Amino acid sequence: MNGREFLILFLYFLSTNANQIHRRFEYKYSFKPPYLAQKDNTVPFFEVFGNAIASSESIRVAPSLRSQKGSVWTKSKTTFDWWEVDIAFRISGRGRIGADGLAFWYTSEKGDYNGEVFGSSDKWNGLAVIFDSFDNDNKHNNPYIMAMINDGTRKFDHQNDGQNQALAGCLRDFRNKPFPTRAKIEYYNNVLTVLFHSGMTNNEQDYEMCLRAENVVLPKNGHFGISAATGGLADDHDVFHLLTTSLYPPGQIDTIGQVPAPDNEKISQEYKEYQQKLERQKEEYKKEHPDEQKDDLEDWFETDNQRELRQIWQAQTQTAEILRELSRKLDEVLGRQERTLGLISASANQVASGGAQQQPQYQQQQQQFNTGTDSGIRRQEVDNLINTQNILVQSIRDLKTQLNDLNQRSEMLITNQKQGGSQGGAFDMHSLVTEMRDGMNQVKMSVAGVQARVNQPQPLQSCPTSNCLGLTPFLIAIAVQLVIILGYNMYREAKGNQSKKFY
Incomplete structure (x- = not known):
């Protein structure tokens, strides 16, 4: 990590702590082991498409066979504007070169697993964070991580690995690591940040800055998804968890899901009256049935x-x-x-x-x-x-x-x-x-x-x-x-x- 990346990472964490962002875990947009999949191989709140296989510990989005495509998408759209997604995955194979790669999506509509872009549709509307493991342009610049924004009109340039269309990116090796590799993707106040964990250590906080882009405008409500594809070469593309956290500016989350003050006082008063009534009934029962009194639980x-x-x-x-x-x-x-x-x-x-x-x-x-x-x-x-x-x-x-x-x-x-x-x-x-x-x-x-x-x-x-x-x-x-x-x-x-x- 050079000085510029370290400075950007430091300013990012400093601004995050200064703003005191409120975070809330969104279980309807997340999955994690154990018991990731149910007995019928379905994942709660998600849909699995194509060659993806769901198990209790992970989802194999694309197996290590040629010409395989798979994807997993959320059933419902998001109800929050800003979010952070933590992904743990492993891309592994016996070959020195992998293919094709894995992608994270945030789009207005679900992608088709038969599409041409890493197991999803081309000309999408939203964000794609692509983990490309195959060097199509033969420039020896893969594996590569890049973020792309599409408004639904542009077609992905496979011959040049989308280098001319990428918003930003970083050259990182994420294949065949001893521990699962992780990516933390954050979108807050129109700023997109991608942190990457290389998988060389077991420390879950060992992230480094991959990219940061400002003035990024994404659709208000969209679907989260993960897709993968193989070509002439093949890798196993396993995803272990996808954890989504909604982000709120200071003061905004206090008004979300909060009970009004009059109703809160009314509920508290009713609870106290119910407790007093229950205690009176217990005392009356003990007086009426002295022989049936049992030892107190404290004994x-x-x-x-x-x-x-x-x-x-x-x-x-x-x-x-x-x-x-x-x-x-x-x-x-x-x-x-x-x-x-x-x-x-x-x-x-x-x-x-x-x-x-x-x-x-x-x-x-x-x-x-x-x-x-x-x-x-x-x-x-x-x-x-x-x-x-x-x-x-x-x-x-x-x-x-x-x-x-x-x-x-x-x-x-x-x-x-x-x-x-x-x-x-x-x-x-x-x-x-x-x-x-x-x-x-x-x-x-x-x-x-x-x-x-x-x-x-x-x-x-x-x-x-x-x-x-x-x-x-x-x-x-x-x-x-x-x-x-x-x-x-x-x-x-x-x-x-x-x-x-x-x-």
Whole structure:
């Protein structure tokens, strides 16, 4: 786009916004998917002629066969002076050169699909925006978009592709694009503007200026139409939608279809009286039939507070499930530690019973244990078990603290909600719900962290060859660890009883 076209486009949008044009969608002059065509292949408010085929998603105005012509026209004429039409179409074919092209029409009368101009009649009275894809004059200036005005007397010059008769135009390639190409044709205050979308992007607002012409006079009332034709070469000419919008100057649309003020007040008063009468009848019916009263529809829906509470209980249930899974994995770790203690106890018994005679064998076993070369449990595995247990104990303590805090807040929220009517809303429900949501998020993050730590394999570290832990300090450490395990079992039983009360 050069500087001149950019300036014209900028002035066009600036003038459009400054005038504040009123727009109204005209459904009787439009079609779009889905369900574009009915079961009998007709399009509402439009007539399909010739070889055009209507489906639920598009209208194939001319198929990719030789010498095909088709068109689609509105049944009724327009009732507005100024308009804007948005067309989305695709022209595609296997050949490097297409034929013949597609045309948009605004004419005083419908065209004949057997005509000679792109599937419509020649010597038309009105506007034609032609998308010509075949180079008849061999000047290598196609595909080309041009606008032509005809008063019903001129014949279209096919040999020169109508170049001498065109009002204005632009050289744009609209064949075989990845996305549908679009054209926006606007006629307002005798100014004709054509914007073009190349179909290279999926952005529906990616338009560029193609042409703009002033002092264009068209018939007051006319038909909209789209036609296409093929010759020796052939393309598929598909139209996806045609959207028509009527344009009105500022202040004019306010008087169109507006109910007079006295009638509007009368209708509003009648509506209010009818509503009051309906409410009285409902009250009388409830008094006369107390047994047949049904629950109010409001009981079918939940309030914001109820929704927040339901989400909190669901999150707590998920947290409890995760804690059960962590407890199961912790039991597995404890089982491995018990097996480790059994092996160590057996080794100690053998050392105590063998005495000095088994001293060399004990030293060999001790060396193998320190270096981790025997086939049984290794030193680094024991270290990993101890580290994992420490992480689990600390994480479970954090979870206990957070769950206790969340439990207190939940009880406070439930108590305040029950007493909310008598207290007149003395507490801040929103802040409490927010705090509970934050607490649940912290619990979820903590549980996710614990689960990640448990699932993450601990790296195996090589045991040093010297200064290894002796048997006696190791037995003392295991005894301390057993005390911790017993304390944890007592804590878990107390926690299980508390969870049963909580749920």
